[in-house]
Amino acid sequence: MEYKTNSKYPISHIIGFFLSLLLTFAAVFVALEAQLSFTIVMWIIGSLAVLQAGLQLFMFMHVTEGEDGKTNIINMAYSAFVAIVIVAGSVWVLTSGHAAH
Amino acid sequence: MDIKWNEILITGDPLILGSQIAIVLTVIAIVGGLTYFKKWGWLWREWLTTVDHKKIGIMYILSGVLMFFRGGIDGLLMKAQTARPEMNFLDAQHYNEIFTTHGVIMILFMAMPFLIGLMNVVVPLQIGARDVAFPQLNALSFWLFFSGAMLFNISFVVGGSPDAGWTSYFPLAGKEFSPGVGNNYYAIALQIAGLGTLMTGINFIVTILKMRTKGMTLIKMPMFTWTTLITSIIIVAAFPIFTVALALMTFDRLYGTHFFTLSSGGSDMLWANLFWLWGHPEVYIVILPAFGIFSEVIATFSRKSLFGYKSMVVSIVGIALLSLLVWVHHFFTMDAGPAVNSVFSITTMLIAVPTGVKIFNWLFTMRKGRIKFTTAMLWALGFIPNFVIGGVTGVMLGMAAADYQYHNTLFLVAHFHYVLIPGVVFAVFAGLYYWWPKMFGFMLNEKLGKYHFWLFVIGFNITFMPMFFLGLQGAVRRAYTYSAESGFAPLFLVSAIGSIILALGFAVFCYNIYWSFRYAKRNVSSDPWDARTLEWATASPVQFYNFAVLPEVKEIDAFWHMKKRNSGLVLKEEEIQEIHMPSNSGLPFYMAVVFGITGFFLVFEWHMAAAVAAIGIVIGLIIRSFDYDDGYHVPVEEIKNIESKWRKVEGGVKHHVG
Ligand code: HEM
Ligand SMILES: [Cu+2]
Numbered sequence: 001m002e003y004k005t006n007s008k009y010p011i012s013h014i015i016g017f018f019l020s021l022l023l024t025f026a027a028v029f030v031a032l033e034a035q036l037s038f039t040i041v042m043w044i045i046g047s048l049a050v051l052q053a054g055l056q057l058f059m060f061m062h063v064t065e066g067e068d069g070k071t072n073i074i075n076m077a078y079s080a081f082v083a084i085v086i087v088a089g090s091v092w093v094l095t096s097g098h099a100a101h
Numbered sequence: 102m103d104i105k106w107n108e109i110l111i112t113g114d115p116l117i118l119g120s121q122i123a124i125v126l127t128v129i130a131i132v133g134g135l136t137y138f139k140k141w142g143w144l145w146r147e148w149l150t151t152v153d154h155k156k157i158g159i160m161y162i163l164s165g166v167l168m169f170f171r172g173g174i175d176g177l178l179m180k181a182q183t184a185r186p187e188m189n190f191l192d193a194q195h196y197n198e199i200f201t202t203h204g205v206i207m208i209l210f211m212a213m214p215f216l217i218g219l220m221n222v223v224v225p226l227q228i229g230a231r232d233v234a235f236p237q238l239n240a241l242s243f244w245l246f247f248s249g250a251m252l253f254n255i256s257f258v259v260g261g262s263p264d265a266g267w268t269s270y271f272p273l274a275g276k277e278f279s280p281g282v283g284n285n286y287y288a289i290a291l292q293i294a295g296l297g298t299l300m301t302g303i304n305f306i307v308t309i310l311k312m313r314t315k316g317m318t319l320i321k322m323p324m325f326t327w328t329t330l331i332t333s334i335i336i337v338a339a340f341p342i343f344t345v346a347l348a349l350m351t352f353d354r355l356y357g358t359h360f361f362t363l364s365s366g367g368s369d370m371l372w373a374n375l376f377w378l379w380g381h382p383e384v385y386i387v388i389l390p391a392f393g394i395f396s397e398v399i400a401t402f403s404r405k406s407l408f409g410y411k412s413m414v415v416s417i418v419g420i421a422l423l424s425l426l427v428w429v430h431h432f433f434t435m436d437a438g439p440a441v442n443s444v445f446s447i448t449t450m451l452i453a454v455p456t457g458v459k460i461f462n463w464l465f466t467m468r469k470g471r472i473k474f475t476t477a478m479l480w481a482l483g484f485i486p487n488f489v490i491g492g493v494t495g496v497m498l499g500m501a502a503a504d505y506q507y508h509n510t511l512f513l514v515a516h517f518h519y520v521l522i523p524g525v526v527f528a529v530f531a532g533l534y535y536w537w538p539k540m541f542g543f544m545l546n547e548k549l550g551k552y553h554f555w556l557f558v559i560g561f562n563i564t565f566m567p568m569f570f571l572g573l574q575g576a577v578r579r580a581y582t583y584s585a586e587s588g589f590a591p592l593f594l595v596s597a598i599g600s601i602i603l604a605l606g607f608a609v610f611c612y613n614i615y616w617s618f619r620y621a622k623r624n625v626s627s628d629p630w631d632a633r634t635l636e637w638a639t640a641s642p643v644q645f646y647n648f649a650v651l652p653e654v655k656e657i658d659a660f661w662h663m664k665k666r667n668s669g670l671v672l673k674e675e676e677i678q679e680i681h682m683p684s685n686s687g688l689p690f691y692m693a694v695v696f697g698i699t700g701f702f703l704v705f706e707w708h709m710a711a712a713v714a715a716i717g718i719v720i721g722l723i724i725r726s727f728d729y730d731d732g733y734h735v736p737v738e739e740i741k742n743i744e745s746k747w748r749k750v751e752g753g754v755k756h757h758v759g
Contacts, residue, residue: 069309069432082338083423090374097438 016059023052107261108706114195116178121258141299149686152236154221155643157243159540161218164247165529166611168210171314173607176201176477177600180564183649184597196581197264204267205287209294210250212387212521215529217246217301217561220329220390221527222540224305226636226643229314229652233308237685238366242304249294250698260704261289266579268376269350270477271361271369276354283702288351292698295340295347299678302336303426305329314635318653320414323657324400324407324632327414328393328724331421332386338425339382346375355706370435380722382479385424387521389417389447390691392459395481398531399463401632402478404733405684406658409462416455423452433501434508442501449499454490460485476550480531483558484523491519494569509579512572525648530554538629539685542642549613563599567592627747628694638670641749645679646735672744680735688728 027045030036057063061077063072110121135141144179148156171265182191191199243397256262263283265274274284309330313322317758322330350372352358374499390462400407428446436442463485472478492553494516498507507513530553537545568576576583583589589700628637639648649672655664663669695717702711 029734032702052464078334081422082425086342086378088425089428090371093374093441094368094370096441097436 012059016055019055019059020052023048023055109552110258116195117258120694122259129371132620145687146685148230149690150240151686152240152683153645154225154233154236154239155540155645156222158218158223160243161214161221161246161420164250165211165218167253168214168250169526169607170204170611171235172206172211172409173604175199175681177204177604178582182581183583183593184588185594186583186590188582191581193581197266197579198257198262199271200579201263201266201287202253202511205253205263207252207521208267208383208387209291210253214246214250214296214527214528216240216332216387216390216525219296219394219529219536220305220325220332221395223247223331223536224326225308225312226539226639226647227326227453227634228309228312228317229635229648230312231647231651231680233304233305234312235684237689239304240686240689240691242300243301244689245297245696247297248693248697248700249290249292249297252293252697252704253286256290260286270376271350271353271367271372272363274350274372275362277364279363282706283350284398285354285706286664288347289703291296291702292344292347292351293700295344298336298742299340299344301690302333302340305333305630308335309333314651317659320411321654321657321659324396324413325390325393325412325634328389328396328417331417331733332389335382335389335421335424336387339379339386340382340466342375343379343383345577346372349375351703355708370432374428377431378425381428383639384517384520385420388524389420391525392417392631393464394498394528394532394535396438397518397634398481398535399466399475401630402473402475402481402660403467404473404631405466405470406461406633406661408465408468410657411722413462416458419455420452420533422541423448423455427452430499430501430504431503431630433511443697446499446501450496453492453496455566460489461564475534475578476545476547477531477535478556479551479554480527483554484527484531487519487523487527487558491516491521491523495520510572511568511576511578514578515565515568515572516560518568519618522561524563527558530557531544533697534628536636537617538625538641539636539643541618542625543617543623544625544629545613545617546621549609549616553606553613554607555606556602556609560602560604560606564596564603565599567596571596581719591632595721597729628660633658635660638663640743644747645739646682649680650678650738671750672748674741677737677740678743679737680740681732682735684730686728686730688721688725692718695721703726722741 020045027048030044030048031041032039057076063069123394131421135144148160151157161483178191179196182188182196183712221233221239260282263269263274263286264280265287269284269287272278274287291325309322342747351356353360353367359365359368360374361369363369396407396413427445429441430449433442433445442609463481474482498504498513498516534545534550537543571589572578574589576587576589576593583593625641627639627641629641630637634653635652636643638652652659652663652669695714699711699714699718700709702714
């Protein structure tokens, strides 16, 4: 696979690395130092994790680059769609109306 | 482990005794025949170990024919039982088992292998490839499917059939209410077959995305290849849901968990929900390739390119997305409330839009075409009005409020047969008549084909049309009998008579296969229909490497334009190069055997035996990971030889310009 980096200096890797560090330390701080309730902590560190996963996909794993860039994006969008339909859909259907009582 | 031998073989029912004897005799005949004609080596080399997509396709199709026979007999038995009120031909339990096996076999072991078989034969040829992306995985797909299908099929003579419907709803399907081994067969056999299907999906996505020949961009692909691609994507999205649901069912039944039970906090409707999350996409998995077949057949025999190609593609993609958003229409009556039911009503009715677009595209393709009424084309023409009846009644059922009336009646049964039989079975027949010369080098008899068509279509309508009216009068589905006072008797009788005509049609088809094998003319050209796509650019039957030199594509209907321009048809000897082909392997067959044995032990809940047999599976995986065989090369001389034979006989394909 060929990458679209023009400069020899891997600038996006470095930015990605520092951003990842930042997000990780933020999560550690929220979990250990901030005095928040358990649920809020879980929500915050969960969101930070998703954010970091997305960041790494673009900065390190080059999802958008190479000949499969478009396929990868469609692939991930479709997977997200399927997962949301299955999980959110099931929860919605099974907890609504008479079915749930 | 205490084995109750007397419960393993089913005894006491004359029908089943008859089948047991028939099975034993058939097995003896096959084994005896193979030994007498010294065909074991041939069978092993040419078929059981093959990784050739065309042969795998043929094996899928053969399984489809067999399973249609089995499922059809089930259907006829049910029609016989309900022909008159209060009949005692089948008892309630037996009727339950038969509609269950009928439904499962028709959808998973008849429709699926027929379509996957045609996909296997045709798609690599249509995209100008030498095989699928992972040939050995393809063989494994087939053998796992076959293993699951056989395991499921022996249930009625060994241990007892599943009897909770093809939907296998809880709580009925749970251990509490169905303690026998029958429903274990459902959970385990479908799991094994489903693994094979999932691998097929992955294989075809990769094949179509990665192995198209030079110049064939996505929007130059033939329509059947498009539908196969989208179908494969739906398979990969939907089958894992079924895998998980079946695994949870297995845990519930074998290991006492409570995912779907009524007691201990289980949720029975969670099963229905997961089942249909897979089940509805599944019906699109079987209908989309069928749409692709009709597109090819209609374009070829109207002698025009497909009308509205791009809108066809958009419709398929639209159907694929919507197919994941409608599953609740199968249980509106669970009553998840007005919000849920309204949303799913609307998504359901929306599917009629892209489907309608496709129907009009087919009609416009035929408009002003020089239509040739071949048997394949007749099936495509018959499909349109019959499928529209299925579609319109589907929209009726899709209205949640109205569905409370139709639900669980024979109206529903008539509806889905009007969708599945024209949509899938007609398509498969169209595809078989159309591609038969490509597969075998001779045609099916057109005259017999027409008898087959008319008997089948008329029989089909006489069988299922009355069921709409029975359903509206209140006849429920899955009921083994009815009283004389109900007034249902005349329509049920008509329906039963129809099913005999239907069966006669199928018999003519089987006879046609036999007749054509013996007597049909062998020297048909490689392009007998004057067709449009690349599979017709090579020999019939296709040589094992498909194309001596991979064709180059410039536009849609590539082969048609090659013929028009008279370019690219003649093979230049100096362009021939060595061809790299994959080697045969016995491993997929071995895996089918060990999976089958493990599955069988699990069905009977002999856990230690199953664990031991499962070691065989692990051994297979280990052998595979140390397999460094990367195929062999076909020398140029051999290719020249093979090519000169078919090209000489016909004097080249260029004689068929339309
Ligand atoms: C060959 C001719 C066929 C006949 C005579 C036939 C007849 C029947 C009958 C009588 C029933 C049960 C009605 C009841 O609920 O009492 C039934 C159910 C069913 N059929 Fe067919 N059928 C045929 C073909 C097919 C095909 C081709 C498919 C699918 C591709 C199919 C799929 C099903 C399914 C899924 C059920 C529901 C099973 C259940 O209730 O669990 N049938 N059929
Ligand atoms: Cu549905």
